[in-house]
Amino acid sequence: MICLSCKNGQMIESTNTYFAQSNHCYVIIENVPCLKCEQCGETYYRASVLEKIDEILDGVKKLTDRVAIMDFRNAA
Numbered sequence: 001m002i003c004l005s006c007k008n009g010q011m012i013e014s015t016n017t018y019f020a021q022s023n024h025c026y027v028i029i030e031n032v033p034c035l036k037c038e039q040c041g042e043t044y045y046r047a048s049v050l051e052k053i054d055e056i057l058d059g060v061k062k063l064t065d066r067v068a069i070m071d072f073r074n075a076a
């Protein structure tokens with residue numbers, strides 16, 4: 001798959017750390033699978049991964065911590 005951003009680099013399987021801000025806290029999700037361009041570093045998340053991130057963020061709303069650090073692999 002060719003990168004849609006630079007239209008030059010190859011997209012390779014990788015993992016990324018995803019940052020999100022929920023209503024009351026900051027969420028860091030580690031080891032999120034993504035495709036990363038080896039040339040420009042652009043990252044893409046699959047729809048199924050984005051859905052899972054939404055689920056994780058929904059779960060985080062029940063936490064009282066201001067900062068939550070999750071692991072994508074454990075949150076599945």
Ligand SMILES: [Zn+2]
Binds near residue numbers: 003004037039
């Ligand atoms: Zn690129």
